[in-house]
Amino acid sequence: MEFLTCFLHQRLLTLSCFFGSAPPVAVSLPKLPRNFLNTYVFEQDYRNICELLLSVTRSRSVPKGLQLHAHIIKAGIQTIPLISHHLINLYSKSQLPLFALQVFEEAPQKSSTTWSSVISSFAQNELPLLALEFFRRMLHSDVRPDDHIFPSATKSCAFLSMCDVGQSVHCLVVKTGYEFDVFVGSSVVDMYAKCGEIKLARKMFDEMPEKNVVSWSGMIYGYTQMCEDDEALRLFKQALLQDVDVNDFTLSSVLRVCGTSTLLELGKQIHGLCFKTSFDSSSFVGSSLLSLYSKCGVVEGAYLVFDEITIKNLGMWNAMLIACAQHAHTNKTFELFKQMESVGMKPNFITFLCILYACSHAGLVEKGQCYFQLMKDYGIKPGAQHYASMVDLLGRAGKLQEAVQMVQEMPMEPTESVWGALLTGCRIHGNTELASYVADRVFELGPVSAGLHVLLSNAYAAAGRWEEAARARKMLRDKGIRKETGLSWVEEGNRVHTFAAGDKSHVKTIEIYKKLEELGEEMEKAGYVADTSFVLKEVDGEEKNQTIRFHSERLAIAFGLIAFPPERPIRVMKNLRVCGDCHTAIKFISKCTGRVIIVRDNNRFHRFEDGKCTCGDYW
Ligand code: ZN
Numbered sequence: 001m002e003f004l005t006c007f008l009h010q011r012l013l014t015l016s017c018f019f020g021s022a023p024p025v026a027v028s029l030p031k032l033p034r035n036f037l038n039t040y041v042f043e044q045d046y047r048n049i050c051e052l053l054l055s056v057t058r059s060r061s062v063p064k065g066l067q068l069h070a071h072i073i074k075a076g077i078q079t080i081p082l083i084s085h086h087l088i089n090l091y092s093k094s095q096l097p098l099f100a101l102q103v104f105e106e107a108p109q110k111s112s113t114t115w116s117s118v119i120s121s122f123a124q125n126e127l128p129l130l131a132l133e134f135f136r137r138m139l140h141s142d143v144r145p146d147d148h149i150f151p152s153a154t155k156s157c158a159f160l161s162m163c164d165v166g167q168s169v170h171c172l173v174v175k176t177g178y179e180f181d182v183f184v185g186s187s188v189v190d191m192y193a194k195c196g197e198i199k200l201a202r203k204m205f206d207e208m209p210e211k212n213v214v215s216w217s218g219m220i221y222g223y224t225q226m227c228e229d230d231e232a233l234r235l236f237k238q239a240l241l242q243d244v245d246v247n248d249f250t251l252s253s254v255l256r257v258c259g260t261s262t263l264l265e266l267g268k269q270i271h272g273l274c275f276k277t278s279f280d281s282s283s284f285v286g287s288s289l290l291s292l293y294s295k296c297g298v299v300e301g302a303y304l305v306f307d308e309i310t311i312k313n314l315g316m317w318n319a320m321l322i323a324c325a326q327h328a329h330t331n332k333t334f335e336l337f338k339q340m341e342s343v344g345m346k347p348n349f350i351t352f353l354c355i356l357y358a359c360s361h362a363g364l365v366e367k368g369q370c371y372f373q374l375m376k377d378y379g380i381k382p383g384a385q386h387y388a389s390m391v392d393l394l395g396r397a398g399k400l401q402e403a404v405q406m407v408q409e410m411p412m413e414p415t416e417s418v419w420g421a422l423l424t425g426c427r428i429h430g431n432t433e434l435a436s437y438v439a440d441r442v443f444e445l446g447p448v449s450a451g452l453h454v455l456l457s458n459a460y461a462a463a464g465r466w467e468e469a470a471r472a473r474k475m476l477r478d479k480g481i482r483k484e485t486g487l488s489w490v491e492e493g494n495r496v497h498t499f500a501a502g503d504k505s506h507v508k509t510i511e512i513y514k515k516l517e518e519l520g521e522e523m524e525k526a527g528y529v530a531d532t533s534f535v536l537k538e539v540d541g542e543e544k545n546q547t548i549r550f551h552s553e554r555l556a557i558a559f560g561l562i563a564f565p566p567e568r569p570i571r572v573m574k575n576l577r578v579c580g581d582c583h584t585a586i587k588f589i590s591k592c593t594g595r596v597i598i599v600r601d602n603n604r605f606h607r608f609e610d611g612k613c614t615c616g617d618y619w
């Protein structure tokens with residue numbers, strides 16, 4: 001025993017040298033005890049070892065940790081509960097959960113701390129099934145779960161989306177009296193929210209006497225997942241009013257809400273908050289900020305955010321790529337891809353979807369084919385979505401035979417989006433024969449989505465097969481599916497003004513229609529001729545209305561012209577595709593008024609300036 005203690009002292013000395021001039025923790029070495037059985041001194045020793053273990057855990061240094069573990073085994077102190085607890089933590093934080101398991105198995109006495117360490121090690125390292133299995137074993141060995149163990153169990157249930165198991169854990173929480181514990185309660189709220197049980201989450205949340213950032217952010221995230229954006233924003237505001245320290249997770253959730261609802265003004269305010277709390281430098285919040293600006297049509301803002309973040313993860317690169325592609329900054333997309341390769345960031349399947357999207361919307365067939373090949377060189381198997389992009393690219397460019405060949409060569413069953421892309425290609429290039437052939441193939445598949453039904457019916461109608469066209473329409477009606485109403489909206493301060501085609505409900509209706517009337521005359525002088533063929537021909541995803549002059553986006557633009565100062569670009573969002581005539585008309589409006597107009601339809605962004613659109617009439 002004397003030998004061991006001396007050995008340990010010596011080792012501690014060497015270790016402090018080994019950690020270099022600035023050891024993570026100052027190790028004070030007690031004098032060698034005269035009486036080595038002095039338990040106080042022995043306790044001091046292993047406490048020093050614990051300090052060292054903690055410090056190695058913080059620095060995440062696996063080799064140093066392994067060396068320290070070896071010393072511990074040699075000193076024969078690995079069975080001391082506190083030491084095994086620290087060892088398990090070390091391996092857990094170093095993402096070596098199976099090493100943690102080994103230490104656990106070797107521990108002769110398993111205290112609730114030991115159990116808690118091993119269960120949390122599995123929960124943290126995405127091994128939720130093992131975590132739950134050990135939770136069960138712990139209950140069998142008559143150890144009472146505590147406020148550290150419950151959150152690991154609920155986290156694992158959330159990860160697996162196993163709400164029923166989660167509910168059992170919740171029962172146990174109630175039985176053991178941890179219901180009102182802020183950590184345990186919050187973890188239960190978070191679990192229900194992540195499992196999509198928003199009502200159960202809210203009930204628990206409302207009943208909690210004390211809440212913390214986990215419960216607040218769990219609730220807010222839950223509402224965003226259920227697309228209950230208003231409630232998510234309301235809770236966020238409440239959290240701020242109650243001085244809850246919001247974290248990057250919460251900020252990123254609400255920024256995503258602002259992005260999908262195109263609430264630019266609110267999003268900018270939250271950006272300000274991110275800046276104040278320094279969360280704007282996290283790549284997690286950064287990608288949400290980037291997609292907020294991009295989705296709201298401010299691609300310059302997206303570039304700024306991207307440039308300001310020093311450590312960019314793959315999600316960030318992909319978000320920037322899709323922003324460039326949607327805003328028709330095609331060359332910039334390719335440039336970014338090169339940059340990505342040069343900094344050693346490996347692209348994934350989403351990266352290639354962005355690139356193919358850019359190629360397809362710029363009509364760059366050869367480039368698209370190159371990237372499709374490159375994808376295989378990177379060892380990424382093209383998925384159905386990549387094939388759909390390729391078919392879209394070939395179809396739009398009029399290479400319909402090649403598009404058909406692509407469909408035939410697909411290693412998987414063609415999906416609806418693949419057929420949709422092919423039918424769109426046929427429509428653009430007026431190939432009615434191929435369209436009706438494709439429609440027949442799709443009909444054989446059985447039930448399809450509403451969007452595809454409209455495409456089918458149009459394809460048959462164009463080929464003069466009226467009976468089939470009527471049948472496709474009837475199937476649509478029978479299913480009770482109605483076409484989405486075309487809506488356009490524009491943000492003014494913190495208000496959103498929404499318009500439908502021919503809408504007369506807005507307070508400024510008289511002024512809006514007068515503005516359109518005036519503009520109409522000016523535009524005609526500049527050479528605009530309304531193309532009414534769009535009224536007769538119903539194209540999928542476009543607004544169906546006889547009064548083409550008052551399509552929703554034109555009303556929204558007229559409102560913008562009246563309400564915004566001349567230097568401010570008019571940003572209009574639309575849920576359907578912009579029709580051909582409106583596209584031409586907006587080009588004329590931008591020329592006659594000298595304004596920048598940005599329209600986002602369901603497909604992409606159009607930036608109209610001086611009579612031209614960035615999409616190059618290719619959308
Ligand atoms: Zn239109």
Ligand code: ZN
Pocket residue numbers: 583605606607613614615616617618619
């Ligand atoms: Zn355009």
